[in-house]
Amino acid sequence: MTDSATPTGSAPEGADPEALRQRALAALLTARERTALLTDSVDDHELTAQHSPLMSPLVWDLAHIGNQEELWLLRAVAGREAMRPEIDGLYDAFEHPRATRPSLPLLAPAEARTYAAEVRGRALDVLDGAALDGGGPLVRSGFAFGMIAQHEQQHDETMLITHQLRSGTAVLTAPVPPAATDTAGLPAEVLVPGGPFTMGTSTEPWALDNERPAHVRDVPGFFIDTTPVTCGAYQAFIEDGGYTERRCWEPGGWEMVREHELTAPLFWHRDAGRWLRRRFGVTEEVPANEPVLHVSWYEADAYARWAGRRLPTEAEWEKAARHNPASGRSRRYPWGDEDPSPELTNLGQRHLRPAPAGAYPQGQSPCGARQLMGDVWEWTSSDFLPYPGFSPFPYREYSEVFFGPDHKVLRGGSFAVDPVACRGTFRNWDLPVRRQIFSGFRTARDM
The missing domain is CATH 1.20.120 (Four Helix Bundle (Hemerythrin (Met), subunit A))
Structure with missing residues (x-):
């Protein structure tokens, strides 16, 4: 690469x-x-x-x-x-x-x-x-x-x-994504060494205003999950009473759980001892090895607390995805600077689901983390805030009006995102209650 x-x-x-x-x-x-x-x-x-x-x-x-x-x-x-x-x-x-x-x-x-x-x-x-x-x-x-x-x-x-x-029969079809074939020896987490790195961009021609300008962040060392959290891992959280344990939840999340009587990710339901989901008009068994999808920030945060971990900050996520310790510079994508391709990542609605956890080994980042680009949007712990030196362009309503503690940052894109709207610096944001979006997460911990 x-x-x-x-x-x-x-x-x-x-x-x-x-x-x-x-x-x-x-x-x-x-x-x-x-x-x-x-x-x-x-x-x-x-x-x-x-x-x-x-x-x-x-x-x-x-x-x-x-x-x-x-x-x-x-x-x-x-x-x-x-x-x-x-x-x-x-x-x-x-x-x-x-x-x-x-x-x-x-x-x-x-x-x-x-x-x-x-x-x-x-x-x-x-x-x-x-x-x-x-x-x-x-x-x-x-x-x-x-x-x-x-x-x-x-x-x-x-x-x-x-x-x-929408309800009704399926109208969209797509081939299944590639299998994850070399995951037996993958570690559960990888180390991202501490130190400075360049976050954001000042040179990407089509980068939007909230990605600019490039600036240096000093991030202490941390561990981050090698892959996004899977449906199987999330089922363990459910079965252990995750949706009934107040201690796991932020106050707003606990209120959401109680008000809407949540027991699982959106589109999941239990039938005859199995977890099923509805996906684009088709009902199917929840695949244990696929990244969990349609979870809110509150649910991601609750899982991380239950697991004794936390969500990564936005700066940690970007450093894990872009920073190359060998060269000291930040790449455009986890794998390097070349544009996304089907061998590297799951983008562009080429598939209508995430690939199994651990897929796309050629697309891993220098720290060894996989699927940081594509498959599922990943919630971070960070509020959506401007970078130092931010200037709105070409209109305030794209980013500036959303800055503040109400919105949380998501990174990395999903299978539903086209490569033109996804890069290592691209920032997405949404309310912490949102579940209909194609969102998942991975967890982190301090050294």
Whole structure:
């Protein structure tokens, strides 16, 4: 794996503008292909229905994707007049909570598809003529195009969550992920030596504002799980009374457990002595060797307490994933600087589930931890806060309005995340009660 000073496989700042243009084009086309899969696989009734008050109707996401692309690529970058100014408010995520969106006069499915397609056609014309080696920060290195590709993929992930929440027969299929074949001798945990490392980035061209700037963190040595916590390990927590032991839980988590009578991860149920789960319309036995999925921060934290351990901090997670003691530098990904591939990680909705714990040995980090990228989002103990020197760009509502103790940081991506929206510095965040997301965790301990 490469560990060079200049990233490979992805165009760094100052790269050839034609290479940037082709990268942006590929990212936009890949995102739209996935959007079509997620919206064409159900009928119009299911597109307009709200499958959970936690999520938008799929048709809202579809038109919102087009509206954001119009706002940034056609209006902000190209300076064109608004195509449909009367719908801006309908698709403003901050103006209308998800639970209320079905009551809005939304574009019908056919109209939403037409609008998104018309915006895309014009946006590709803008990309074709954009001077990516100059201009303002929105255009330089193709940032705005990369931002919009990431935005669409993030909504594709939320639409996949909606697919998981919907009732009815399965409409999505995918092959099973590769087996974990060399796990017999894997240690339960690995050591990450203490010392400074570079966290965040100042050079990744499409990094979002909360990933910037790069800065040095001094992290004491610690141990971290070699793999994410498995369903089998989590079952031991359940069977030992984990959901009935007040001592394991933060006050907010205990309140959540009591109020909603929680006894297991979301989508699990007990039948004839077996744990079963519902996964994209299919009911199946919970696989013991797969990373546990659909657990809240409170559940992850309670498990760690029960196990006599803790969740890693965000800085610990990133150091375990990126820092190479041999070179003293931080990689783009656990395995090196080259872009993700099917041999290295489970990303891009290539599979509809995590791979077994210990899979992807070629993708392990220098400390020996596996699956730090892909499979499941991993909860950390950290609040979502700005880095020293943070500056909002290009709008406050992407990151800044969420900073504070209400949101916890998740790292590493999941099988539902596209590579364009996942890297070693990428930061996700959510409320500690969230369970519908594709979240798991691994634990840590002090030396």
